[in-house]
Amino acid sequence: MFIDLNSVSNNSIEAKSYDFCICGAGPSGITLARKLATLGKTVALLEGGALEYTEESQEIYRGQSLGLNNWEAITNCRLRYFGGTSNHWGGRCSFFDKIDFEQRELFAGMSGWPAGSHQKMFKHLQDACEIVDIPRDSFKALPKSHWKGDFFRLSERAFSPPTRFRTKYIEELKRSEKIDLYINANLTDIRLHDALSAVSYFEVKNFHGKAHKFSAKHYVIAAGASETAKLLLNFNKQLPQGIGNQHDMVGRCFMEHFNVNFGNFVVEDHLLFKEPDLQFTPSETFMRKFNIGNAVLDFDANVRARDFGRLKELKKSAREFVCQSETMTNIARNFAEFDCEGDGVISSLIEQVPNMNSRITLNAEKDHFGLRRVTLNWQASPADDMTIRHLGREIAKELARTKVARIKLKDFILDDNIPIDDYGHHCHQMGTTRMSIDPKNGVVDANQKVHGIDNLYIAGASVYPTGGGCNPTLTLLMMTLGLGEYLAKL
Ligand SMILES: Cc1cc2nc3c(=O)[nH]c(=O)nc-3n(C[C@H](O)[C@H](O)[C@H](O)COP(=O)(O)OP(=O)(O)OC[C@H]3O[C@@H](n4cnc5c(N)ncnc54)[C@H](O)[C@@H]3O)c2cc1C
Numbered sequence: 001m002f003i004d005l006n007s008v009s010n011n012s013i014e015a016k017s018y019d020f021c022i023c024g025a026g027p028s029g030i031t032l033a034r035k036l037a038t039l040g041k042t043v044a045l046l047e048g049g050a051l052e053y054t055e056e057s058q059e060i061y062r063g064q065s066l067g068l069n070n071w072e073a074i075t076n077c078r079l080r081y082f083g084g085t086s087n088h089w090g091g092r093c094s095f096f097d098k099i100d101f102e103q104r105e106l107f108a109g110m111s112g113w114p115a116g117s118h119q120k121m122f123k124h125l126q127d128a129c130e131i132v133d134i135p136r137d138s139f140k141a142l143p144k145s146h147w148k149g150d151f152f153r154l155s156e157r158a159f160s161p162p163t164r165f166r167t168k169y170i171e172e173l174k175r176s177e178k179i180d181l182y183i184n185a186n187l188t189d190i191r192l193h194d195a196l197s198a199v200s201y202f203e204v205k206n207f208h209g210k211a212h213k214f215s216a217k218h219y220v221i222a223a224g225a226s227e228t229a230k231l232l233l234n235f236n237k238q239l240p241q242g243i244g245n246q247h248d249m250v251g252r253c254f255m256e257h258f259n260v261n262f263g264n265f266v267v268e269d270h271l272l273f274k275e276p277d278l279q280f281t282p283s284e285t286f287m288r289k290f291n292i293g294n295a296v297l298d299f300d301a302n303v304r305a306r307d308f309g310r311l312k313e314l315k316k317s318a319r320e321f322v323c324q325s326e327t328m329t330n331i332a333r334n335f336a337e338f339d340c341e342g343d344g345v346i347s348s349l350i351e352q353v354p355n356m357n358s359r360i361t362l363n364a365e366k367d368h369f370g371l372r373r374v375t376l377n378w379q380a381s382p383a384d385d386m387t388i389r390h391l392g393r394e395i396a397k398e399l400a401r402t403k404v405a406r407i408k409l410k411d412f413i414l415d416d417n418i419p420i421d422d423y424g425h426h427c428h429q430m431g432t433t434r435m436s437i438d439p440k441n442g443v444v445d446a447n448q449k450v451h452g453i454d455n456l457y458i459a460g461a462s463v464y465p466t467g468g469g470c471n472p473t474l475t476l477l478m479m480t481l482g483l484g485e486y487l488a489k490l
Pocket residue numbers: 023024025026027028029046047048049076077078079080081082083084085086088089090091092093094185186187188222223224225227231426427428429459460461471472473474476
């Protein structure tokens with residue numbers, strides 16, 4: 001069933017009771033609701049926004065940035081309407097390597113994934129691929145290649161069309177007999193029972209300010225990494241430090257994947273570069289040897305060099321003339337950023353280690369519902385810099401040795417004393433309610449239940465204790481399917 005909460009002005013919702021109440025209808029919330037429904041459970045799925053983008057809803061995401069690059073991730077990297085951020089995601093899918101589940105020295109004492117996480121999650125790979133429309137066996141279908149590196153392999157990945165959860169699932173949810181989808185339904189508070197160890201109800205407001213009580217046996221927050229932290233920290237009427245925050249862990253260890261531009265390259269092995277979008281992943285041996293994190297290094301060669309501006313034609317002729325000769329090209333490169341066909345820029349997706357100082361906190365400004373807005377302080381650590389530099393130096397050596405490409409690295413890769421000038425990002429928000437066995441190290445347990453609260457769970461990448469070196473969505477779908485299976489048995 002489909003209900004627009006903006007048009008409910010009476011208290012009729014108080015009379016209903018569900019098995020599950022889920023806040024957030026992005027990939028995590030929609031996947032969990034569908035899974036629970038197929039297992040016979042009733043679900044109230046609450047979406048704060050409407051079915052389409054509205055300024056009124058998106059404005060609630062506005063926040064501040066203090067950290068790296070003053071990056072406006074909080075405001076720009078998320079979409080607040082039905083389907084969530086999948087309304088503009090890119091669709092690149094990949095998954096964690098085995099080494100990513102280990103308790104690594106790299107994490108400097110921060111806990112990693114609970115034992116058994118790998119097996120638990122990968123049981124759901126096939127179903128997760130179907131959700132994002134990746135054909136069966138896509139990951140095995142990497143083109144055969146003659147690449148024979150020591151420290152790097154070609155990255156396994158697949159591309160979703162990209163699936164827009166809004167378009168794909170709206171009709172199914174509207175027709176569902178088990179799921180009630182509410183839009184304009186904003187979680188604004190969580191009321192706990194008197195013993196403060198279980199949720200009594202969700203307070204949910206429409207945009208006219210009317211508050212409704214939603215009751216269920218179990219509750220889940222699936223609002224994305226930044227917003228989930230914002231909500232838990234704001235809900236402090238009964239627990240002054242916020243819900244799940246008894247050890248000051250909510251909002252901590254915000255992680256992204258760094259997108260650092262390592263420099264430029266010139267293709268030598270044209271056969272290898274026939275494969276579209278050549279990407280390399282470090283081997284376990286290499287990561288262990290240098291004690292560094294995981295990554296994908298992306299070598300995107302120009303199919304055709306392009307010129308812009310008023311002098312376009314002149315630049316084009318000059319380029320064509322110079323690019324004919326390697327000697328002339330090398331001379332030209334000494335005084336100009338020069339780009340021939342087959343040249344390219346090296347971009348990256350690099351693991352960020354969990355870092356207590358990289359975090360989300362609340363600031364004094366309030367949103368439409370009176371909740372304090374967030375400040376993001378995104379920080380890199382010396383371990384992250386080490387990962388970035390080792391990856392850059394070794395891929396350059398390996399590609400030169402195998403005569404695949406010649407690389408011109410940026411100075412900050414070669415010299416530890418030159419600060420890394422640009423920590424780019426990917427809009428992959430992870431880690432603010434991390435999973436931990438010991439409540440002192442995180443916010444949820446191995447079953448994604450908030451430590452200390454019997455019937456409150458969190459779905460999505462905010463629970464990742466470490467972020468690996470791959471895009472996050474396929475992993476969060478696998479985990480959410482596992483969570484649904486677990487919850488349905490309670
Ligand atoms: C530009 C871009 C490109 C990306 N490309 C890729 C890619 O190629 N591969 C990949 O793996 N990942 C990619 N991602 C990341 C991907 O979009 C996210 O991993 C994914 O959307 C997370 O899903 P989610 O459901 O956990 O959170 P979200 O998609 O953020 O959904 C959260 C939902 O909760 C709702 N909500 C928030 N607050 C409340 C509230 N108080 N009450 C009720 N509802 C609320 C929101 O409206 C939203 O619908 C990309 C992201 C961006 C921004």
